[in-house]
Amino acid sequence: MSKIINKIANNIRFLRQLRGLSQEEMADELEITRSRIGGYEEGRNEPPIDLLIRLSEYFHIAIDALIKGDLKKTNPDALMKIGKNRILFPVIIDSEGDDMIELIPVKASAGYLRGYSDPEYMEKLPRMKLPFLPVGKHRAFPIKGDSMPPIKEGSFVIGKYLERIEDIKPGHTYVVVTKDDGLSYKRIMNFNKKEGSVELHSDNKMYAPYKVKFEEILELWEYTCSINIGDYKDDELNLDSIMNMLKGLKIEIEHIKKNKPN
Secondary structure, three states: OHHHHHHHHHHHHHHHHHHHHHHHHHHHOOOOHHHHHHHHHHHOOOHHHHHHHHHHHHHHHOHHHHHHHOHHOOHHHHOOOOOOOOOOOOOOEEEOOOEEEEEOHHHHOOOOHOOOOOOOHHHHHOOEEEOOOOOOOEEEEEEOOOOOOOOOOOOEEEEEEOOHHOOOOOEEEEEEOOOOOOOEEEEEEEEEOOOOOOEEEEOOOOOEEEEEHHHHHHEEEEEEEOOOOOOOOOHHHHHHHHHHHHOOOOOOOHEEEEEOOO
């Protein structure tokens, strides 16, 4: 059995069991025979593309995730969907059940549009855990340019994933992922539900605001905190030093808590 067929088989079985369905019940809903479901779950047969599309829509799971990922490694309660059938994949958890934060290095940010739904891309990203973040899925994004002072180029913004555009808070800042512009960190103003658009503003007034249609937005991450490293020299910064600095925040916070007066 090939690795891809084995992954598809395991994922179909996992998703079916996650919904509490028998093979016969799922077969009835997909309008195929129970024996076909059994064949796919046992890896004896490979689902054709039209059935993969139906499974993708039925479970609200990206086809990439179905054929490349190991869905058993994710937190089932944290699988997040955008639109009809794309999940934010993967939601990695540690041995204690806490969400891990993927850090998007500057070099990897150019490929984010191609990889944001690709399990293989996400699984290769460095990860960390910060103890002070609120409940929700977080990710760390690199900042380019000078459009959002005091956050400088080379810094990282840690954002909380926003599931619904309707939950936007006008005047707050977000990492916005769009089809045309990729990653950008902006202040969202003029939420216009009737027009189906938002206006993105830079805090640096040298940059003019511009409108983005809802359908152009692939992901939204609400600002949680930032790590300003813009004052460091280039030769002082590499991925390892950034990760060590971010992980070191846990020690600093624990020290503050221990020394906090009662």
